[in-house]
């Protein structure tokens with residue numbers, strides 16, 4: 001039993017776990033999915049993307065699991081995220097994908113590899129490397145149609161010319177990112193592949209010590225062999241979700257996250273009884289309504305109001321009435337014989353024969369499964385199975 005008291009100030013109140021709402025992470029599923037990525041790209045190395053707190057699953061736990069399962073690199077967005085991995089004792093190579101570094105000394109101190117794509121980034125990294133008396137590895141970021149960060153192909157020759165004069169920086173990688181790998185139309189993806197291959201040839205011809213060229217996200221890892229080069233960079237698939245329904249048959253992906261809670265309150269209401277803010281739901285029959293201790297502040301989106309289902313007693317039941325900040329209601333009339341205060345309720349994951357996955361929840365509120373995972377709030381404890 002955890003206690004918060006003066007003798008144990010390190011314990012946070014949130015560790016007490018009074019509320020039974022949690023995200024259970026199946027580490028065996030994460031490890032399995034990593035192996036599926038390796039199977040899909042057998043000749044490439046695998047960089048496991050653990051940015052955004054491991055897509056909401058818990059970055060340190062996910063990173064450890066992926067490394068134990070055979071990942072070669074880890075990918076984060078922020079320098080801060082990379083340092084958090086180092087502080088937790090992870091020693092694997094870490095690529096900082098976000099493209100904002102500012103303090104290059106901090107980057108070198110924690111052995112994080114940056115993406116460089118402007119002349120002054122080479123100069124700043126070189127200055128920090130000189131100061132430390134080391135050579136700094138970096139990966140060149142090419143913009144092949146994402147339009148986000150990276151050097152445009154037409155500006156590449158000038159940047160490579162500059163890079164040749166910066167002796168403290170070793171360009172050991174070339175990197176890009178697909179904008180459309182999950183779409184059916186291959187036109188933009190083929191253009192990206194061609195531009196990437198041309199850049200790789202140019203860098204090799206100029207004698208850069210290029211070891212790793214990489215641009216494949218989950219969709220391309222699963223379905224585009226030509227994109228694998230020396231390394232793939234899957235994220236979403238490692239957490240058990242396919243980037244679009246058409247990819248789900250290409251690997252055995254196992255959802256790793258179960259979002260669970262328990263019934264907080266139960267009541268029988270007469271037909272005509274309205275429920276929650278704005279009275280956007282009214283009972284059409286005598287109904288049994290359960291209240292759950294979870295709401296939009298936990299990441300159960302308010303736009304799911306009256307549009308989603310949860311699992312109770314092995315059955316799907318509707319969410320009803322406006323989702324509140326900390327609570328929401330569900331209609332358990334059809335399972336009234338077995339639902340009780342304290343009955344387990346699954347928001348995401350499986351119960352009995354039923355399953356609700358992030359793709360389904362995303363579709364119901366017009367977003368993508370990435371956002372569903374990332375939105376599960378910090379106040380929902382992550383536990384491991």
Ligand SMILES: Cc1ncc(COP(=O)(O)O)c(C=O)c1O
Nearest residue numbers: 049097177217218233234235236
């Ligand atoms: C630069 C970069 N590489 C790789 C990934 C992984 O993509 P996915 O989660 O679709 O596999 C992402 C995710 O957004 C990314 O931004």
